[in-house]
Amino acid sequence: MNNQMTIQTNYNMQMELALEGIIENGNQPKKKQKKLVFQPYNNKQTMMILDIEMFVPENHVARLVDEMVESIPDEILYSHYVGGGRAPFHPKMLLKVILFAYTQKKYSSREIEKMLCENLPMMWLAGMQTPDHRTINDFRGVRMPKMMESVFEQFLIQLVEQGLVDLNHIFVDGTKIEANANKYTFVWRKSVENFEEKLRAKIKPLIQEIRKVTIEELEEDLENELMKTAEELTKNVEILEEKYNQESNRVERKELRSQKTKLKKQLKAIESDYLPRLRKYEVQKRILGNRNSFSKTDYDATFMRMKDDHMKNGQLKAGYNIQLATQNQFIVGYKLFQKPGDTRCFQPFMEKLFTSLPKVPKQVVADAGYASEENYLYALGEEKEPRFELLAPYHTYLKEQTRKYKKDISKVQNWKYLEQEDAFICPNNRKVLFKRYSKRKNESGYEQDFKIYECEDCNRLSVEIIMYKI
Secondary structure, X not given: OHHHHHHHHHHHHHHHHHHHHHHHOOOOOOOOOOOOOOOOOOOOOOOOOOOHHHHXXXXXXXXXXXXXXXXXXXXXXXXXXXXXXXXXXXXXXXXXXXXXXXHOOOOOHHHHHHHHHHOHHHHHHHOOOOOOHHHHHHHHHHHHHHHHHHHHHHHHHHHHHXXXXXXXXXXXXXXXXXXXXXXXXXXXXXXXXXXXXXXXXXXXXXXXXXXXXXXHHHHHOHHHHHHHHHHHHHHXXXXXXXXXXXXXXXXXXXXXXXXXXXXXXXXXXXXXXXXXXXXXXXXXHHHHOOOOEEEOOEOXXXXXXXXXXXXXXXXXXXXXXXXXXXXXXXXXXXXXXXXXXXXXXXXXXXXXXHHHOOOOOOEEEOOHHHOOHHHHHHHHOOOOOOOOEEEOOOOOXXXXXXXXXXXXXXXXXXXXXXXXXXXXXXXXXXXXXXXXXXXXXXXXXXXXXXXXXXXXOOXXXXXXXXXXXX
16 A cells, blocks of 8 residues: 555656646757766776787788798898807897887887887887897897898898899989088098198108208108107207206307207197198098098098988088889899999999899899999990990980980081091081090099091181090
């Protein structure tokens, strides 16, 4: 009985509330509120990850790095370790970590160390190991440069075996990268040679005056002769000092003091100025080698013309010239040069490729920066049997194909040539006759042959025609 009364009371209360809602809302029933539901979340809950690899996508670049490094034979990497002592980190793990960091544009050792603790693919590659930044720097600074050549060759062999490259034809080009050096601390060969020449011109009369040395002796070893002069001056100063102390005559003492002061000035100039500068110039010339410049903050960097920046400011900056050989967008060869011009880098770069590539390419495609007589002859080979076919147009090739160039009568190439007389007909209808042969060396030391033609009139106008040895 009581239960029936309770149910009836609750029913009556609900009906009253419903009626009140209808009256308040203008005879409209009240809308039902939706319940908020979220995914379960609790970052304080203990979790266990059984396999990190399951969180790395199948097409992730980390898997490619892992596959590439695992394909390297162990002997190539182990040969750079001597054994003994504390067990080092595995070279494959360190190589994977560094290569993956580079793909993510992370180059700092501290950034790589941070990725080992925060980046999931990196943690998977490292097997949850955490080498510090010093270990990473030691590996890539000491061991990695020694093994990179053999590792790169191993990758290249795999590309050939998988049919991704065939090396029948390659494309060669160069790019300049700016060195991490102060662009205002430069040393130029011409300046060093000029300063040294002026210094030598100042030193020679001094040595001849003091020691009566011949010019031939000075030319052989000026620094040694200058050191001997300093020793002799030191002895003379000591002798004058002793005479000065023993002399009682005032006039004589004054004369001795004057002579001693003069010798001391000469000795000071030699020890604090001439010798240090002479040695400095010798060191600078040794650093320069066959280059024209270097940076004081990076001796290996050479000042070269870089490409214009966004403000069109072409500047000379300390940098390096990297030569690359590619096929199907794969880099199949590389080499770092200190020479700014691509022309002089071509032959040493190709020699390096011949030793590293599985076979010699049949065709080498390059731009006009590699076109020169010596490079064409190099491609032909000494026996005139082509090493490879060099497809590099010379600098004026495209210009010579234009209609404007072909109609330009000022160009020697457009003059009529008389083969039997070995003569040209100039625009004034005069014969330009062969006069003599000439030889000239270019900057790299290559000797070129020229034929000199001279007009029979026109104020003895002369024309040089280069003779290619091809």
